[in-house]
Amino acid sequence: GFGAQSLVKDYFTGFVMLIENQIRVGDVVEVAGKVGAVEELTLRYVRLRDYEGAVHYVPNGAILTVTNRSRLFAFAVMDIGVAYKEDIERVSQVMKETATAFRSEPDWADKILDDLEIAGVDQWADSAVVIKCRLKTMAQEQWAVRRAFLGRLKTAFDRAGIEIPYPHRTVYTLPAQENADAEKS
Known part of the structure; x- marks a missing residue:
């Protein structure tokens, strides 16, 4: 019945994934809406x-x-x-200089494979001009490289006087008499 069909489908898909070497234990993958490190791969399931x-x-x-x-x-x-x-040109220059210095650090040199790629202005957000960029890294190093680079970039922006904006909110308060009149209305 239905249970047997499901089991056959699990085994067939597992067999294909193993034969095609699509994933291995230790890989970081996204499957069926879940992201994680593969701990176990069987013919029936992925853990x-x-x-x-x-x-x-x-x-x-x-x-x-x-x-x-x-x-x-x-x-x-x-x-x-x-x-x-x-x-934007000055910001891009600071970003490139920061990435070059970062890439030359001994702890990171073998994890970063290429120079910083700056795609350019990606959007005009509510409080910022957003510049999209990327660093090519060894597999599974992208998250650590990203965190470390962002920390260095924040320091470089601070030194260069480049503002990293955040949303602002302005609150107006009415004088006491106007406030009382407003509450009566």
């Missing part, structure tokens, strides 16, 4: 552990698409918001 430590058992039959973030290289993709008043 993932997510960033928070939760374990997910995903039946192979539920897997329609596999996104493997562990093959050869990855990209640390960043959206950098700067104030509208900033000169």
Whole structure:
């Protein structure tokens, strides 16, 4: 019946994934809406552990698409918001200089595979001009590289006087008499 069909589908999908070497234990993957490190791969299911430590058992039959973030290289993709008043060319120059210095650090040199790529202005957000960029990294290093680069970039922006905006809210208070009149209305 239906249970047997589901089991056959799980085994068939698991067999194909194993034969095609789509994922391996230790890979960071996204399957069936779950992202995590593969801890176990069987003909019936994939066991993932997510960033928070939760374990997910995903039946192979539920897997329609596999996104493997562990093959050869990855990209640390960043959206950098700067104030509208900033000169985009100057901001880009500071970003490039920071990335070059970061890439030359011994702890990071073998994890970053190429120079910073700046795609350019990606959007005009409510409080910032957003510049999209990325660093090519070794597989599974993109998250650590991203965090470390953003920390260095914040320091570089501070030194260069480049403003990283945040949403502002202006609150107006009425004088006591106007406030009382407003409450009566």
